[in-house]
Amino acid sequence: MKINIKSLVRPNIRNLTAYSSKEIPCRVKLDANESPYGFDITDEILKSIKTNRYPDPEAKTLKKIIAKNLRLNPENILFGNGSDELIYYLTTVFGGPVLYPVPTFSMYGIISQALGEKRIEVPLDDEFDLDTDRILYLIKKEKPGIVFLSSPNNPTGNCFSADRILKIVESTSLVVIDEAYQPFSSEKGFLPMLNDYKNLAILRTLSKIGFAGLRIGFLIAGKEIINEVNKVRLPFNLNSISQAVATELLKNPNTIKLHIGLITSERERLLNELWKTRGIKPYPSEANFILFKVKNSDKIYYRLLKKSVLVRDMKGVVNGCLRVTVGTKKENNIFIKALKEVMK
């Protein structure tokens, strides 16, 4: 019997394209918003890990440290294998329609589609801020089960106006503010508002501050939301190695703060350099990356790659734009030099 596997697949999955994350060889990797600074893992940490036992399902020790660093109650934290996994869980639990502004982080759309939920995409305004009138209108009309707001927003780099975000929080069901890039922002974020709004949840991740390989994201919300999301969480979603390494390394938050400081000051220098480069229009950023407009962005992307400098081509997301992650001073200098050469 001849079987067509595709015909067996649920229609919403059949039409889905897998998230593209293939490795492109390069000398300077500035495409994925990772931190250029990693950490050494000592033998003691590795030796403390028991390979025959399942990990602590609640990652209690790690939770305590994060709660202490962010002055939260551990009860209000739930871990995911990266915040991607938590986006999956939240969408599973609260369902659609799922509303989010565009352009934004692609996983809100991909996961909604995978789960067969209706997607409501609302274009940002000319300043890359939220179009509140349109969003409030669509909230009334479509009654979304969940609203995702990435602030600072990937790929535009800006924070949305706090008053616009609050207007949305006050008018709908669950609002998830994805603060993956908050550590790089001059704004204080929405953690202080959590007690005031029961329908507010916040996503944070360790991925952007030096731990992308460990896959640790966390949801911060009221106990009721945490309990509901915990129902769909896979039992051992955070492995022992990640738990042990992050627990140990987070004991020294000063090094992480130092790295964040280096990244934000390099971001400003990079922004200045981009402004000075003819034919480039960079957008201000509160994150660890910069979006910039350039003529023939496709060509520029490939010319940079030929020089072994990898950035992200935003084709289909913000046409005519590239996104560069802030690297070390040396990496940024290589990028700027290469960019100036390929622009000639």
Ligand SMILES: Cc1ncc(COP(=O)(O)O)c(C=O)c1O
């Ligand atoms: C806005 C936003 N949220 C979440 C993530 C994913 O984070 P994690 O590595 O924790 O899955 C990213 C990654 O690029 C992102 O840009």
